[in-house]
Amino acid sequence: MISRLEPTLGRLLISEPFLMDPNFKRSVILITEHQEEGTVGFILNHSSTLSLKDVIPGLPEANFPVYLGGPVETDTIHFLHRCPDLISDGQEVVKGIYWGGNFETLKVLIQNHQIDEDDIKFFIGYSGWGQSQLNMEMKTNTWIVSDQFHPDVVFSNNEENLWREVIINLGPKYAHVSNFPQDPNLN
Template identity: 65%
Template sequence: MLSKLKPSAGKLLISEPFLNDPNFKRSVILMAEHNEDGTLGFILNQPSLLLLKDLMPDLWQADFPVFIGGPVEVDTIHFIHRCYDKLNSGEEIANGIYWGGNYETLKILVNNNSLSQDEVKFFLGYSGWSIGQLNEEIKENTWIVSNQFKQDIVFSQNEEQLWRDVIINLGPKYAHVSNFPSDPSLN
């Protein structure tokens, strides 16, 4: 699978169907940063068994699922959102999708039930690549870079279907890949 787009913030990284790395198997990653220092993103379709309130007791109303953002700094919590009108903070990484924001405002909104799961997504850790590392992995056909997605994909609650939906969104050239089994020996 060849990727013609270059990586940048706001694009998706889609793992090739037979990637054996357990951290990234059938992963869809939203890139939040791509610059001269490297790349940082969050895996959108790897839920943990935790809720946000399990990790942050001051967010007692936070029944939000927490996703595994990646294998780097798994002791940190990050969030992306599409509710700038409520948070009035965050760095825009894609059209209408923001990374981070004011924690105190977030806490008030969560505890007042003013945010929904389709507006914000929380992550433990992140996925990171050093300078040039991601470009090499793309050349090796480990990843497809895509900008063909809607906001709803990023905030999808159907994690098992997300990789497949994103592959199908790439068009007929890639759609057949969505039916490949995760274990090639089953093919």
């Protein structure tokens, strides 16, 4: 598979079907930062067994799911949202989707039940690539890059089918890839 798009801010990285790295198997990653020094993104479809209340003390009713954003700095929490009118200081990644923001305000919004699970997604850790590392992976066809997605994809809780749906959305050239088995040895 050859992707014509370059990875950049606001695009999706979609793992090729036979990538067996457990950190990135069948991953869909939103790129939130892309500079010469490196790239940062969050895996949208790898859930953890944790809820936000498990990782942030003082939020006993915060039942928001927490996703595994990637294998880097897994002792940190990050969030994507589409509520810039409620959460200030977030960085717009792609039209209508923001990374981070005022965490103290967010905690108050959560405590007062003023933010909906469909408008925010939390992550432990992130995915990161050093200078030219992602370019090397692109040359070995590890990733497909897409800018064709609806913002709802970012906030989807359907992690089981998200990879497949994003692949199908790329069009007929890639649709057949969505049916590849997860383990080709079982075919």
